Amino acid sequence: MAETILEMRGITKTFPGVKALSNVNLDVRKGEIHAIVGENGAGKSTLMKVLSGVYPFGTYTGDIHYEGHECRFTGIHDSEKRAIVIIHQELALVPLLSITENIFLGNEQARFGVIDWNRAKRRAAELLRKVGLREDPDTLITDIGTGKQQLVEIAKALSKDVKLLILDEPTASLSEKDSQHLLDLLLEFKRQGMTAILISHKLNEVKRVADRVTVIRDGQTIETMDKADVTEDRIITSMVGRTMEDRYPTREPKIGETIFEVRNWTVHHPVHPERQVIKGINLHLKKGEIVGLAGLMGAGRTEFAMSVFGRSYGVNVSGEILLHGKPADTSTVSKAVASGLAYATEDRKVYGLNLIDHIKHNVTVANLPGVSKSGVIDDMAELRVANDYRKKTNIRSSSIYQITGNLSGGNQQKVVLSKWLFANPQVLILDEPTRGIDVGAKYEIYTIINKLADEGRGILVISSEMPELLGICDRIYVLNEGRIVGEFGRHEASQEKIMRAIVRGEEKAAS
Template sequence: MTKTILEMRSITKTFPGVKALSDVNLDVREGEIHAICGENGAGKSTLMKVLSGVYPHGSYDGQIFYNGEEQHFRSIRDSEHKGIVIIHQELALVPMLSIAENIFLGNEQAKSGVIDWDETRDGARKLLRMVGLSEDPNTLVTNIGVGKQQLVEIAKALSKQVQLLILDEPTASLSEKDSQALLDLLLEFKKQGITSIIISHKLNEIARVADRVTVIRDGRAIETMDTDQITEDRIITLMVGRSLDDRYPSRVPQIGETILEVKNWSVFHPMHRDRQMIKNINITLRKGEVVGIAGLMGSGRTEFAMSLFGKSYGQKITGEVLMHGKKIDTSTVGRAIENGIAYATEDRKTYGLNLIDHIKHNITIANLPGVSRMGVIDDLTELDAANDYRKRTNIRSSSVYQTTGNLSGGNQQKVVLSKWLYANPEVLILDEPTRGIDVGAKYEIYTIINELAAQGKAILVISSEMPELLGITDRLYVMNEGRIVGEMPTSEASQEKIMRSIVRAEGKAS
């Protein structure tokens, strides 16, 4: 019988006013890939932070047994000393240090207090080969892509003689190709006897690599199942406590006149003046319409959206933006907002929210005149507005005074949406609106999008998930290498048709 390497018994963790974990039991077998699923805020990351010592012994109730011995981890260093290494969703790399320096940061290869750089670089090369990277160890981390950065994090874990590797949403920001490479690496580690715990919302990935799955809902472990019992429908039902027969809420479009036109929009790279990123794009958005932009990673979708919203990206930007047939100025973020355009960024933690401030201020920040009198903020008006939008978007929190950084990813995204809804735009650009959030929260976001369309807003959705675009939009544009290479009604679209547009465009360019 396979040895149990980890056992967590009756884990209970409470924050002020919130019980994040309630009597959770988890067992992990040696050499398996064990997946943990659950809605945002279910307690998955909290459980792993208890295990790894981020929340030290004494700050929770319950017991942790590792290799048959009870553990009292008081820091991450304690758990790493035992071979337990956690890689968080937000990568903990230092951009302006080299790959080698990052791999051995805190675990320096030194003799008599002096770093041995030859040993550091040689050790880094060996570890990079193990994760399938051929990069020069002297390369700065800022000069490699997110997928490779994720692999550097894993190489860093291997340098600590990892026995149990914990990955929190490891593919949330990766392309399809990088995601597959990472999953293949986990399967290779399994052959080498390394045990892995993976937290993921991507149920197809879980079905591919996991030996067992534990579902957590509302801070409780609901069920653990073996591979042969795993189906997406069953996991979803356990996660949300109900069946989601239709993952996309139905909507009857009421599409009206053209609201926004973008003509001959061209953008050059912010640092490389001769590199054109966006090439003569023309799009239209109509009242009550949800329009999607499909494309592969690097196709220029986000660059287009950011350049349109206050010229937040790029240089040498040319082209026209028309609202209701009249040319408007979108040269700054303030002017774009004044003219009725809002942009919910794909990176909500860096650009979309002030994580150290509470929900109330985050909701009203884009429309301070709406909560002010004679230039002075009226606290009661602001409180009423924040509570109203908290209720409208179903933000799960103790109050609007809860710190935004302590919310789950799905609830943070609802705060971003609330901020822009309160600004009352005519055009709302949503860049990866459901990235890194679970199926239940996704459904709520889709419902909000439908409600906005019903109010007559024009909505532009950028998403890397083709099924999502096919499920929620009325019309699709396809982008490739900074150009629009296809346009079609969603009723006539398919994943194959979208990919065909991209492949044909690449064929013409080559």
């Protein structure tokens, strides 16, 4: 058996009014990939922040032993000196600095107090090759995609001669291809002797790469299992404290007349207006219907949704939108909302919420007239509305005055849904509604979506997770390169048919 490189014993961490970790134990063996799984808010990231010194010694109780020595890290520089490097879910890169500058930020390649840029660029090029990137080291971070940015973060870790690499949801925002490349890279590092701790909600990824899996629930260690004992059902049962025979709540759809229709919708790129991004899309949505929009990364799904919702994306937009059979003006966000349209963005942290404000204001911001009298906000009315939606969507928080940025991902998503529900839309577009959310919280989100459909609203769901679309949708459109290339009813849709439609554009089966 491999020697133990890390032991964390009796770790307890308390925030005002909340015990985030309670007597947590973790041991990691040298050279293994050790996965940590649990629901949003279970304490996974908090535990890793304790380990890396983000939460310094003295702010928690318990012991950390690394390579046989007790460690009392007072900051992240202390842990990095011991070759422990954490890559957070929110990438810590500076967009307008080059790849080289980001890799060595805080770890500059200097001689006699002067940065040796030639040496830095040579070393950056070597590190980029190690992670499989061919970019020029002078390239700005803002000019490369999220998948490549994640690899730059790993190159940055390698520049510190990392022995224990901690990755917090590294594939949450990546395409399938980029995710597979990152996991392959992690396995290669393992072959070279590196130890890694992986936090992930994607159980298929955990099964693929992890040697052992530790489950944390409600701030406590539930169990650690070896690779041979790992099954998705066992992980889910440990994570949520109950079996989940059906990951998608059952529903008997009550579908009515068409309430939303898009005709010949065409959109051009905002920077390169000669390029068509959306090419003559026609689709419709019925009362009480959940419709999915499938497609690979870059197919144009988000661009379509944003262009429909107040023309938030694109230029030279043409086509027609009908609500209840009548032309609707959705040319601005306020007009789209007034028409009965709502759009929950895929990036809730940047565009969906004000993370430094509390729940109450986030819930009411899309419909301020609903809590105002003569243009003045009625604080008691706002209080009642926020508490009502907190209860309706089961937002887990200390109160409606909790800062939204301190909520788990699943609860943040419930705040986003509450915000739009208070605006009382007839058509709700949900863009990646369960991204970065654990299986238990996903079930709750699906239940809310079903309830909205049962109330007679039309729901359009954009998702990169094919099983999710197949599990909750009544009908699925397939988008590829800005065009609708397939349409499938609930009972005829399958992953194979959808992929065939994407690749060949041949299938076109109407519901």
